[in-house]
Amino acid sequence: MNFYERQDLLLDKNKDNCVGKKVAIIGAGGLGSVFAYALASIKIDELYIIDFDNVTISNIQRQIMFNFDDENLPKSVIFKKLENRSYAKISPFIMSAAEFFFQAEKNEWQIDLIIDATDNLSVRKEIQNYSQSFNIPWLYTGVQDFYASCALITGAKLHLVGDVKGLKAQCPPMVMFAASYASVLAFRYLMNLEVKTNHLYYFDLSKEQVSFNNFTL
Numbered sequence: 001m002n003f004y005e006r007q008d009l010l011l012d013k014n015k016d017n018c019v020g021k022k023v024a025i026i027g028a029g030g031l032g033s034v035f036a037y038a039l040a041s042i043k044i045d046e047l048y049i050i051d052f053d054n055v056t057i058s059n060i061q062r063q064i065m066f067n068f069d070d071e072n073l074p075k076s077v078i079f080k081k082l083e084n085r086s087y088a089k090i091s092p093f094i095m096s097a098a099e100f101f102f103q104a105e106k107n108e109w110q111i112d113l114i115i116d117a118t119d120n121l122s123v124r125k126e127i128q129n130y131s132q133s134f135n136i137p138w139l140y141t142g143v144q145d146f147y148a149s150c151a152l153i154t155g156a157k158l159h160l161v162g163d164v165k166g167l168k169a170q171c172p173p174m175v176m177f178a179a180s181y182a183s184v185l186a187f188r189y190l191m192n193l194e195v196k197t198n199h200l201y202y203f204d205l206s207k208e209q210v211s212f213n214n215f216t217l
Helices: 005-014 030-040 057-062 075-084 097-107 121-134 172-190
Strands: 022-026 046-050 089-093 113-116 138-144 147-153 199-204 211-216
Touching (some): 030 075, 030 138, 030 172, 057 172, 075 089, 172 199
Parallel strands (some): 046 089
Antiparallel strands (some): 147 199, 199 211
């Protein structure tokens, strides 16, 4: 039995296009959990998981990687358990994005895609700057309340403003929805399939009818 049987059936001649690729996920919370689950099993070589935080009780309610036994443990290290259900190498880094990018540049680590799984404006700016400096595509995803947005960015500049101070209201299924949708964009990119870049997708589920818009960056 082939572990990748259903995926190979979908991709046919493109089935091995992401073999050897490495993805950096900045942020090991709600978005990062879904991204890691989604991408660890698609035949990529390695996931870098970057986060300096420990798990808190409120994290567990909306961040699917963690259980009650994980409270107070480093978030990124817990992602190692994905090696028990996939063939990707999971490499945790208990450090900030800036520290990781410094090490990546110093050691010339291969990064094929950077995924923004944060909720912090300054970190997103660091991701964008590193992406542009080294010509590495990055995947932006944002969630608040019943709203979500995402974009696969290659070269274009996302105008990052209006960071929300303090606690941000969140609907846990919305976090999973946003990361799942964005994971499909990542999947298509890593498999060398057609995917629209530099295009922002925006979802509004705050009312009885779903509203969807998209904009060119």
